[in-house]
Amino acid sequence: METRLCKPTSFVRPEVRQLVPYEVKHMPECVKLDANENPFPWPVGMREDLFSEKLMFNRYPDGMAQDLKNAIAEYTRISSAGILVGNGSDELIQLILLTFGGLGKSMIIHPPTFGMYQISAHLTDTAVVEVPLLNGLDLNTEQMLKAALSPEAHVVIICNPNNPTGTLFSREEILQLVRESGKIVVVDEAYAEFSGETLIPEIENYPNLVILRTFSKSFGMAGLRLGYLLGQPETIAWINRARPPFNVNSFSQKAGILALGYLSEYQVQIQSIKAETQKLYEGLTQVAGVVVYPTKANFILFKPGDPDSWAEELLKRGFLVRNMGVLPTIGKCLRISAGLPEENDRFLRAIREISMGVTGV
Numbered sequence: 001m002e003t004r005l006c007k008p009t010s011f012v013r014p015e016v017r018q019l020v021p022y023e024v025k026h027m028p029e030c031v032k033l034d035a036n037e038n039p040f041p042w043p044v045g046m047r048e049d050l051f052s053e054k055l056m057f058n059r060y061p062d063g064m065a066q067d068l069k070n071a072i073a074e075y076t077r078i079s080s081a082g083i084l085v086g087n088g089s090d091e092l093i094q095l096i097l098l099t100f101g102g103l104g105k106s107m108i109i110h111p112p113t114f115g116m117y118q119i120s121a122h123l124t125d126t127a128v129v130e131v132p133l134l135n136g137l138d139l140n141t142e143q144m145l146k147a148a149l150s151p152e153a154h155v156v157i158i159c160n161p162n163n164p165t166g167t168l169f170s171r172e173e174i175l176q177l178v179r180e181s182g183k184i185v186v187v188d189e190a191y192a193e194f195s196g197e198t199l200i201p202e203i204e205n206y207p208n209l210v211i212l213r214t215f216s217k218s219f220g221m222a223g224l225r226l227g228y229l230l231g232q233p234e235t236i237a238w239i240n241r242a243r244p245p246f247n248v249n250s251f252s253q254k255a256g257i258l259a260l261g262y263l264s265e266y267q268v269q270i271q272s273i274k275a276e277t278q279k280l281y282e283g284l285t286q287v288a289g290v291v292v293y294p295t296k297a298n299f300i301l302f303k304p305g306d307p308d309s310w311a312e313e314l315l316k317r318g319f320l321v322r323n324m325g326v327l328p329t330i331g332k333c334l335r336i337s338a339g340l341p342e343e344n345d346r347f348l349r350a351i352r353e354i355s356m357g358v359t360g361v
Helices: 046-052 066-076 088-100 116-123 141-148 171-180 200-205 233-240 250-260 263-285 307-316 341-355
Strands: 083-086 106-109 127-130 153-159 184-188 209-214 227-230 299-303 322-327 331-337
Touching (some): 046 250, 066 250, 200 209, 263 341, 307 322
Antiparallel strands (some): 083 227, 322 331
């Protein structure tokens, strides 16, 4: 029988060919200020509680994650029927577009914003309509509403506070989009615990409002990949149809439940992170030639004279920061998230050295 070898390349979908992989540097020897994580360890006792649980890893997890949804319901004051949990926000974004997007449909975003929205759109054959932020910071509500008039437009995604700018958008502007766009409006509130602002109470008023939340940031669970959606039960039920079975593992489910039992301890961490972010912000503003953007999240966007050189010098000093490249209307920028207090002090010393032209070792 004739052997017929083939190159897998010839079968790759065009949409995948166009994608640039979402890659992050793994440099455990560095101080990680590049990923907007909570730098603090879990509250005392939480790890021990988790490992004392009798989890049966030879069995599938609860496919509906009901205990976790009940805990989230108590935290958010939303009925558990209006909650969907996912394997990180990335999976949930894709589920939203699998449900409401697809071939012949489009999604409206406001660059600069979180890059996974576009990646998920390409993977689901959903077209992307970009309405750039005014001055790189403010929603262009008028143009977003105009874009939403298109019959192809099905989904609007607003990141609030916005990643990477840290901007907190006007509550009324977002609600105007919810009321007047006539489309599914997804508000990504990954950093809401830091901003103290949320649209969760508005869910009962708007069936087209979906809110995206995560345990990765304020709850320090980035390594476990756990997120959740909030919406009216009927809206969530439709998205649930696209969800694969057993999408969230038993370990992450239990960790999420335990984390919500340590709210007071996490609140102390959140307040510390906010104070450290403010310290970094003030330190950066004191460096000549550096533009620093106000933030309501746990990270800061800033623009030194030569971002590429700064990123290189910081890496030499053991600090991993996010080089954002060229952002619409803003230009080349770097982004840092708050580390531990002593790490932030070292970082501020490092930027003062770099600003004075001191070369890293």
